[in-house]
Amino acid sequence: MYTDSTPAERILAAADKLFYTQGIRAVGVDAVAAEAGVSKRTLYNHYPSKDALIAAYLTARFKLVAPSDAPAREQILGYFDRLERILADGSFRGCPYVNAVVEIGDPKHQASGIAVQFKEQRRLWYRALLERIGVRDADALATQLQLLAEGALAAALVRGDPTLARSARAAAEVLIENALSPRRRTRGRPYKPRRPSSTP
Amino acid sequence: MYTDSTPAERILAAADKLFYTQGIRAVGVDAVAAEAGVSKRTLYNHYPSKDALIAAYLTARFKLVAPSDAPAREQILGYFDRLERILADGSFRGCPYVNAVVEIGDPKHQASGIAVQFKEQRRLWYRALLERIGVRDADALATQLQLLAEGALAAALVRGDPTLARSARAAAEVLIENALSPRRRTRGRPYKPRRPSSTP
DNA sequence: CAGCAGGTAAACAGATCGGTTTACCTATCT
DNA sequence: AGATAGGTAAACCGATCTGTTTACCTGCTG
Secondary structure, eight states, X not given: OOOSSOHHHHHHHHHHHHHHHHOTTTOOHHHHHHHHTOOHHXXXXXXXXXXXXXXXXXXXXXXXXXXXXXXXXXXXXXHHHHHXXXXXXXXXXXXXXXXXXXXXXXXXXXXXXHHHHHHHHHHHHHHHHHHHHTOTTHHHHHHHHHHHHHHHHHHHHHHOOTTHHHHHHHHHHXXXXXXXXXXXXXXXXXXXXXXXXXOO | OOOSSOHHHHHHHHHHHHHHHHOTTTOOHHHHHHHHTOOHHHHHHHSSSHHHHHHHHHHHTXXXXXXXXXXXXXXXXXXXXXXXXXXXXXXXXXXXXXXXXXXXOOTTSHHHHHHHHHHHHHHHHHHHHXXXXXXXXXXXXXXXXXXXXXXXXXXXXXXXXXXXHHHHHHHHHHHHHXXXXXXXXXXXXXXXXXXXXXXX
């Protein structure tokens, strides 16, 4: 398995597959070595510890969104479309960074730092595109769009429903639209007398 | 510790504390028994297996949102305010249901079903309130608000930033507002068939 | 050809896990 | 008083985990 590549590459590919699909704690180094078709000794020659292998696994997942010259708004919404396909994939098992933080527990672990870096990098990707669209407060909106995507990942993991990406996309459209249109109303909105609460 | 209560209660309280703050897989049954001030034999008398204890732990966390006769909109936004306090708490460690699904991995495990039930129950709570407000498509909006809350939990776990709850709340306000106001025509922005973009 | 870097296979060490068993103890109820 | 239910404490079992070690093998390269 994973022939035609260096041992280090095969080990990393095996770790990626097993760590993601089965969980970091559920997979032992023996299983990674076996999947890579490599002896345990060789694995420890390339990665001094399982923690180092975990860090390498997370760093290798650190892929930038492919740059595109499509309209910024389309790029953002296209990301949510891609998300739906990711959620529908049978091997989807949540966000690898969130999972790593959950599984490892220790916030001092290197994995947590890598996760934070990844999330911030992606947030800046949103923000740059939103600035090109010319929305109000691109920074705050970037955070909100990321919350939607993050929520879709977590919720789809629990529910197994890929269409949640479409819900997130629809919400993202509303938020972007709102940040484009002229301010409509001040925050403290007048109190509307509510109906008698007798009937739920 | 946990005196003045039955053994079963003490065991459950200990499991809740340890499972949530340190993770399900990181905590052994010996640790739970010790924390509960109970022998391992007694623990297994009350819960036949660790899996059963996990299920009991998740079920016990199954708390309804306290019913209130405050205006529905206030209740929803108040929930996001409470969320910020939860995220700011030093012992916050993410959503216990998502964490359990991630840590256990197996979708056939009882814990997954409990998690799904909890999420759906909460979604229905949103939906009932939204219907009282009289928004368009309360069902879809309930899902979206839940995505925001879920995203805030996951993002705050990796970033450690409680103000993400405020970002989620602001987004929720916009979405609710949008679902209340009469349909707006998109300003000269005709629908364009979306084109899938490439890799993450 | 000699040497060596880097590989395999497998045993090993020490720890921890879920779960069981043994032996003993103590409060309560008829 | 004596049986019983339910508790403690601790040893034990077999499996599994990370990481190390031993012994051997193989393909380059000077």
